[in-house]
Every structure is written in structure tokens, then in C-alpha cells.
Amino acid sequence: MKELLEKIRQEALAMLEESDSLERLNDIRVRYLGKKGELTQVLKSMRDVAAEDRPKVGQMVNDTREALEQRLEEAKARIAAKQRELQLAAETIDVTLPAKRNKVGHRHPNTIAQEEVERIFVGMGYEVVEGPEVELDYYNFEALNIPANHPAKDEQDTFYITKDILLRTQTSPVQVRVMEKKKPPIRMIAPGRVFRADEVDATHSPSFHQIEGLVIDKNITLADLKGTLAEFAKEMFGPETKVKFRPHHFPFTEPSAEMDVTCFKCGGKGCRMCKGEGWIEILGCGMVHPKVLKMSGIDPEEYSGFAFGVGLERITLLKYEIDDMRLLYENDIRFLNQF
Ligand code: DAH
Numbered sequence: 001m002k003e004l005l006e007k008i009r010q011e012a013l014a015m016l017e018e019s020d021s022l023e024r025l026n027d028i029r030v031r032y033l034g035k036k037g038e039l040t041q042v043l044k045s046m047r048d049v050a051a052e053d054r055p056k057v058g059q060m061v062n063d064t065r066e067a068l069e070q071r072l073e074e075a076k077a078r079i080a081a082k083q084r085e086l087q088l089a090a091e092t093i094d095v096t097l098p099a100k101r102n103k104v105g106h107r108h109p110n111t112i113a114q115e116e117v118e119r120i121f122v123g124m125g126y127e128v129v130e131g132p133e134v135e136l137d138y139y140n141f142e143a144l145n146i147p148a149n150h151p152a153k154d155e156q157d158t159f160y161i162t163k164d165i166l167l168r169t170q171t172s173p174v175q176v177r178v179m180e181k182k183k184p185p186i187r188m189i190a191p192g193r194v195f196r197a198d199e200v201d202a203t204h205s206p207s208f209h210q211i212e213g214l215v216i217d218k219n220i221t222l223a224d225l226k227g228t229l230a231e232f233a234k235e236m237f238g239p240e241t242k243v244k245f246r247p248h249h250f251p252f253t254e255p256s257a258e259m260d261v262t263c264f265k266c267g268g269k270g271c272r273m274c275k276g277e278g279w280i281e282i283l284g285c286g287m288v289h290p291k292v293l294k295m296s297g298i299d300p301e302e303y304s305g306f307a308f309g310v311g312l313e314r315i316t317l318l319k320y321e322i323d324d325m326r327l328l329y330e331n332d333i334r335f336l337n338q339f
Contacts, residue, residue: 131174139173171212179296216305253286
């Protein structure tokens, strides 16, 4: 019996010594200490041992069991430590590797141009306001002196939500909203998105942007309009820029004009940019029509004012010499990164 126990002990300890996984340890435990394990068998065969030898043999079996259990625990700790070491080695982070570069966004050329226009007018004491893109027919047409059957309404065919509600075709309705709310003096610009049922091509899009301007006060004259817009043109396109006003018609201004600037590419000599003209049209403007003032609750006998509307995309395309408006809407990062 003593030899048998000694043999089991030697064998088991040798196996524990060599094992290198927790699964293997478990196998060994089952093999010796499990229900049908070798040591357990020895314990079961105790009934064959002479009564007087039993305590001694029992003690020996217990000693062996304790020795095995202790070694099992030790082996377990050894293997766990080893595994942790391997894991740490495998997950080592090389802190000297260069970091991934974060891609930083970029302002859209339209935004850059709009902020430039805002900067110029804020510098002249204007307030920047906003109006709704979904607008009442009343503000978009009626209150701007464009009655139901006016041909100007056809030109600006747009997206109707109901008979009386539509996507605004221009930022001019913001003029009316401001005049209804505020007492003069008024000096504001209103940038924003407008909509027209236009086909997409190099110079058209069903959705684009305008910047509206409005000044109302006592004794505002055409000279104020010309001086202001000439100053704007110089700031926007360079100090040598000249302006020219051509008579035009808008229902909400009288008189009305379109303003051209000298081509900033050729300085007015004529080139591809200005199609040989030397001049480039950039906005519509005029003295606010007395009827529009009256409808908005302002007395045309006491006050007068001027208004203007700039196509933002037009300015962006000119300023950055972009020849196709569609490029502005594709948001191709290779294009946008250039500005
Ligand atoms: N709303 C006009 C358009 O979309 C542009 C315009 C012209 C605005 C003259 C004005 C103005 O305020 O006075 O074509």
C-alpha cells in the first residue's frame, strides 16, 4: 500500500510539473482525485486493510491527497501567471507609432463667400436676420407688389405646399417680415436658401442662396444705394472694382436696377471670364416701392429706403473662378479642399 501511494504521488507530481494548461491540470485532478480517481480507489480499498493498520494508511492517503492538492494550486497559479505574461506581451502597444491623422472638415466655398458678405455689411452697421424657407404666398409675392396674375410670378415658378404656402423663390419676403415687426431705422441683410422649379445645369439649381439687403430711414436716396453697393463691391472684389447700374424692373422697387462690377479678372478689358464684356452682373436693387412700404405698415411720406438681392452662388463662382455651379453641390472633398 505504501509503495502504491508513493508511486501515485511520484507520477502525479511529475505530470503536474510538466503540464502547461489549465485543461491539462483538470485532467490530472480527475485522474487522481476524481470520483473514480486512482487515489479515491485506494481509499475505497481501505476495507481490505487490517483494522489496526487503517489509521496509519488513512493518514498516508490524506497526506498524499493534500500534497497533490497543494501542488495543483501551485501549478494553477504558475500557469495563470504565464498566460497573463503572454497576453501582455501580445497586446503591447507601441507608443512610438505615429498617430492616425484626424480628417478635419472644411468650410464650403458658399459659406466662405456668405461670411465675407456678412462681414462687410456688419461692418457698415447692418444686422443679419433670417426668414422661413417655407413661406406664405402673401410674403413671397403679394406683399412685394406681385399680385396673383403678375408675369413675375410665372418666372419664379416654385414648389407649392398648398395654394397659399410655398418654398420661397427669393429672400425678399424677409424684407416684409422685418418691416412689419421693426420701426425704422432698419439696416439688415438676410442670407438664405431659395427654391425654384429650375432644371439643373452649369448655372441653375432648384435650390440656391440669396442675400437680401434692406435699408429704411428718413431721407434715404438712390445716392445711398449707389454708395453702399459700390463700397460692397470694392470690399468683395478688390479696391479697383468699379460698378455700373443698368435700369431694370422689379415689382417691389421703383426705380430698379441691376448692378454690374468690372471684371476682376481682366479689370474691364474683356476676357473669357466676363465673356468679353468687361462687366459682370452681380445683383438686383432699387428704391423700395411706396406700395410695399405701405403694405408693411411704414409711411412712405415719412420714410424711404433701398433694397438689393445678391445671388450667393453667383458671387462664389465668380470669386473662386468656378465654371460649373454643380460642383458646389457635389461636396467632393477634392474640390472643397481647394478653398
Ligand atoms: N428678389 C430678386 C430676385 O430674386 C432680387 C432682388 C432685386 C432683390 C431687387 C431686391 C431688389 O431686394 O431690390 O430676382
